[in-house]
Amino acid sequence: MLKYIRNMLNRRWDSKLFVYYIMERSIGVFDSGMGGISTLIELKKMLPNENFIYYGDSENAPYGTKTSEEILELSMSVAEKLVHRNVKAIVVACNTATSIAVKSLREKYKDIIIIGVEPALKLGIDAGAKNIMVMATNATLREKKFNKLADEYAKSCNVIKMPCPELVQIAENGFLENKDICKEQIYKYFKSYRESNIDAIVLGCTHFLFYKNYIKEFVKDGCFIVDGNLGTAKHLKNQLLRRNILNTTSSIGEIEFINSQIKKTGEIDKLELSKKIYKMFY
Numbered sequence: 001m002l003k004y005i006r007n008m009l010n011r012r013w014d015s016k017l018f019v020y021y022i023m024e025r026s027i028g029v030f031d032s033g034m035g036g037i038s039t040l041i042e043l044k045k046m047l048p049n050e051n052f053i054y055y056g057d058s059e060n061a062p063y064g065t066k067t068s069e070e071i072l073e074l075s076m077s078v079a080e081k082l083v084h085r086n087v088k089a090i091v092v093a094c095n096t097a098t099s100i101a102v103k104s105l106r107e108k109y110k111d112i113i114i115i116g117v118e119p120a121l122k123l124g125i126d127a128g129a130k131n132i133m134v135m136a137t138n139a140t141l142r143e144k145k146f147n148k149l150a151d152e153y154a155k156s157c158n159v160i161k162m163p164c165p166e167l168v169q170i171a172e173n174g175f176l177e178n179k180d181i182c183k184e185q186i187y188k189y190f191k192s193y194r195e196s197n198i199d200a201i202v203l204g205c206t207h208f209l210f211y212k213n214y215i216k217e218f219v220k221d222g223c224f225i226v227d228g229n230l231g232t233a234k235h236l237k238n239q240l241l242r243r244n245i246l247n248t249t250s251s252i253g254e255i256e257f258i259n260s261q262i263k264k265t266g267e268i269d270k271l272e273l274s275k276k277i278y279k280m281f282y
């Protein structure tokens with residue numbers, strides 16, 4: 001028996017086995033709540049064999065109307081929980097948290113791949129758009145990271161900043177299927193821009209991907225609607241390949257959903273809602 005245990009311990013440190021052990025570790029994905037599920041879907045399509053842990057911080061949603069200090073603290077705390085779950089990578093599936101916390105996360109967790117999402121302004125420009133509306137949270141739009149990006153492109157296009165906090169709340173409250181509520185809100189954003197020839201919309205908040213079909217109804221034909229989720233998935237895959245920790249097992253990976261909600265009477269169950277949204281949009 002002792003000999004068996006000694007052999008097992010030795011095997012564990014065999015380098016191939018060790019790599020195998022790392023590649024099977026999960027990938028942590030987090031957001032203030034439901035939004036990051038749009039990113040998770042793209043990640044799962046590109047990396048079906050990986051195991052994912054999705055952490056929605058609905059108890060603290062929305063992030064986008066909080067101070068930078070609060071957003072930093074919340075993001076660091078969620079990441080710590082994922083690190084305790086021994087993840088090999090963390091995807092910050094939230095533009096708001098990325099713009100404020102990704103640098104600190106990379107400094108703190110040097111051995112873990114940290115990937116962020118940011119408004120895909122470049123995709124709009126590459127499509128030749130001249131008037132680009134960026135729909136995002138108040139925090140993303142006020143942060144240095146976004147404004148630096150917008151300044152870089154200021155010569156080639158006109159950037160219209162559109163904060164849409166209500167779209168975060170509608171998704172968090174489980175009303176994505178309610179066409180009237182969704183369309184009424186989107187109409188309010190777009191009504192004063194009807195004459196302004198917008199030729200690209202950047203979905204700069206992961207919650208807003210769920211509204212893509214509704215948004216299409218308010219923009220002219222040929223207007224591009226772009227987001228950064230595919231780029232994020234490609235970036236993650238490249239990083240996993242570079243470190244040789246891509247999960248190459250043939251079985252389909254699992255997804256574990258976690259939500260920080262402390263459920264109050266009458267409140268919708270956010271964990272159930274997460275699973276429902278995943279199924280609705282996959």
Ligand code: DGL
Pocket residue numbers: 031032033035036061062063064065093094095096097137140168204205206207
């Ligand atoms: N989904 C998030 C983003 O991409 C934030 C939404 C919020 O909590 O305000 O920015």
